[in-house]
Amino acid sequence: MGVTITNEPFRIRGKDERLKVIIQEGSNEANVNKLVEVLIGDGFDFSLEADMMGPVEEAERAVSVGMGIILKSNMPMIEELAKSAGAVLACSRPAYERIQVLPRERFVGMSGVKFTGTLYFACGISGAPQHLRGISKAHTVVAINKNPDAPIFKNCDYGIVGDMNEIIPLLTAKLNSDLPKPDPNAKPVQVKPEEPLYKETKATARGRYVCPGCGYEYDPDKENQTAFKDLPDSWACPECGVPKKDMISAVTLG
Numbered sequence: 001m002g003v004t005i006t007n008e009p010f011r012i013r014g015k016d017e018r019l020k021v022i023i024q025e026g027s028n029e030a031n032v033n034k035l036v037e038v039l040i041g042d043g044f045d046f047s048l049e050a051d052m053m054g055p056v057e058e059a060e061r062a063v064s065v066g067m068g069i070i071l072k073s074n075m076p077m078i079e080e081l082a083k084s085a086g087a088v089l090a091c092s093r094p095a096y097e098r099i100q101v102l103p104r105e106r107f108v109g110m111s112g113v114k115f116t117g118t119l120y121f122a123c124g125i126s127g128a129p130q131h132l133r134g135i136s137k138a139h140t141v142v143a144i145n146k147n148p149d150a151p152i153f154k155n156c157d158y159g160i161v162g163d164m165n166e167i168i169p170l171l172t173a174k175l176n177s178d179l180p181k182p183d184p185n186a187k188p189v190q191v192k193p194e195e196p197l198y199k200e201t202k203a204t205a206r207g208r209y210v211c212p213g214c215g216y217e218y219d220p221d222k223e224n225q226t227a228f229k230d231l232p233d234s235w236a237c238p239e240c241g242v243p244k245k246d247m248i249s250a251v252t253l254g
Contacts, residue, residue, distance in 0.1 A: 048086035061087035068124015084175035108134040126240030127152030211237040
C-alpha cells in the first residue's frame, strides 16, 4: 500500500509531504488511543469548540464523511465527533450527491470547497483524485476507512484501517474523556430512521452493484453488457479498488 506501519510518535515531515503512517496497535481502541496521543503530541487541543456549520473554507478543523456512512441517519455519530474535535462538518461529493448528508456548500473537492486548515478527519472517504485536490493544503489529514487499499491512505498523515462505525464512537469517547460530561437529564434527540440509499436485493445477474467505499455503480447496461457475476474475481472498483466480493447488489431508492 506504500504506507508505514508504526508504533512510534509523530515525525517531522517536509513541506507538502504526507506522513502516510498507519496506526496498528492491535485493536480499534488501542489504535484510537494512539491516534489521540500523537495528535495531542502534535499540539492539537481538543478542549476547543467550533460551530459545526461554520464555513468549511475558513475552518481550522473539519470532520468529513464519505459513502462509507451508508445511511444519512448515521450522521449524528459524525456530528458528535465534530463536537468533540472542535470541527466543522464536511463531506465528499458522492456523499452529498447520493445521500445528501450535508448541503452542497459543504462538499470538499476540486469542484467543491477547499479545506486549508490544520486538521481534517476523512471518515469513510476513499480518496478520489477530485477530493484530494480539495484537501491538498490541509496541514494534517487523518483517514479512517475499512479498505486498506483505499487511496486516502497514500494521502494522509495518520490512518486507521477499520469500520468507521466502530472507530468513530471510540474516537469521540476518547476526545470527550477529559471534557465536561453532557447533562444526564437532558432529553435525547429523536432521530427519524431513514432508508439506505442502496439496499440488499436478489438482483438478477444483469443487476447493478454499488461500491460501499466510494459509491461507484456498476451497471451492466453501460459496461459492455458484461453481467456482474461474469466479471473475473480479480475485478475491483475502478474508482477506489474495493474488491468484487465486497460490492453490494443494489437498487437505487426513489
